[in-house]
Amino acid sequence: MTKKLVTIRRKALAASEERADKLRGRFADSGTLVFNLISSPGSGKTTLLETTIGRMAEVCKMAVIEGDVATERDADRIRAMGVPAHQVLTSGACHLDARQIETALETTDLLPADVLFIENVGNLICPTTYDLGEDFKIALLSVTEGDDKPIKYPAIFSRADITVITKSDLLPYVPFDLDTVTGHISSLNPSGVILVVSSTTGEGIDLWCDLIASRLEAKRRS
Numbered sequence: 001m002t003k004k005l006v007t008i009r010r011k012a013l014a015a016s017e018e019r020a021d022k023l024r025g026r027f028a029d030s031g032t033l034v035f036n037l038i039s040s041p042g043s044g045k046t047t048l049l050e051t052t053i054g055r056m057a058e059v060c061k062m063a064v065i066e067g068d069v070a071t072e073r074d075a076d077r078i079r080a081m082g083v084p085a086h087q088v089l090t091s092g093a094c095h096l097d098a099r100q101i102e103t104a105l106e107t108t109d110l111l112p113a114d115v116l117f118i119e120n121v122g123n124l125i126c127p128t129t130y131d132l133g134e135d136f137k138i139a140l141l142s143v144t145e146g147d148d149k150p151i152k153y154p155a156i157f158s159r160a161d162i163t164v165i166t167k168s169d170l171l172p173y174v175p176f177d178l179d180t181v182t183g184h185i186s187s188l189n190p191s192g193v194i195l196v197v198s199s200t201t202g203e204g205i206d207l208w209c210d211l212i213a214s215r216l217e218a219k220r221r222s
């Protein structure tokens with residue numbers, strides 16, 4: 001890589017970090033807890049958000065930013081639950097960035113909200129390094145994806161504050177060694193929390209909602 005290109009990349013990174021810090025300040029002012037959800041396509045992010053909204057709508061005000069390459073489908077699913085949602089269309093880009101979050105806040109009435117969920121574009125690589133001003137990164141891994149994914153994609157599982165293993169109702173039907181996976185994630189990220197949930201049966205959803213409530217309480221206290 002040429003020196004000029006390295007300089008341009010560094011400047012772009014610095015600008016993006018500055019934007020993320022501004023967003024963090026804005027979220028602190030509005031008292032909004034922000035989660036950045038990262039996973040492969042189809043691991044159950046939107047479904048978990050629908051389940052969460054169904055459980056927590058009485059307890060806190062939620063808002064959602066959806067990131068996808070195309071279609072408003074996920075934002076429509078969230079709006080159908082009565083929660084404001086903004087759909088970012090990336091036209092091929094594999095992650096969301098802080099500028100898109102700024103634009104989402106300017107164009108859609110998402111704040112004030114107690115909790116803002118950002119559902120990133122589906123993949124385990126690109127979204128990992130982009131700071132969106134969130135409080136916590138959340139990695140999702142469905143049991144149908146195979147139990148080798150944490151060691152194949154270590155960056156996201158070592159950075160995520162919480163890993164949610166989804167679709168636990170399918171465990172009897174797929175080769176997925178839960179102990180091995182939790183062992184790998186714990187060794188990559190000793191302080192991270194691991195939850196096992198199913199939006200279909202409701203397994204683990206109480207713990208997930210309790211975790212959101214306790215993180216919200218902690219943010220309010222701080």
Ligand SMILES: Nc1nc2c(ncn2[C@@H]2O[C@H](COP(=O)(O)OP(=O)(O)O)[C@@H](O)[C@H]2O)c(=O)[nH]1
Pocket residue numbers: 039040041042043044045046047048122166167168169170197198199200201
């Ligand atoms: N069996 C089962 N299927 C699920 C569960 N959660 C989501 N799904 C299904 O997985 C597919 C992808 O879910 P979606 O939430 O759209 O994934 P996303 O791409 O990560 O947002 C859909 O067909 C869901 O119905 C679950 O807990 N158990």
Ligand SMILES: [Mg+2]
Pocket residue numbers: 045046047074119
């Ligand atoms: Mg989705």
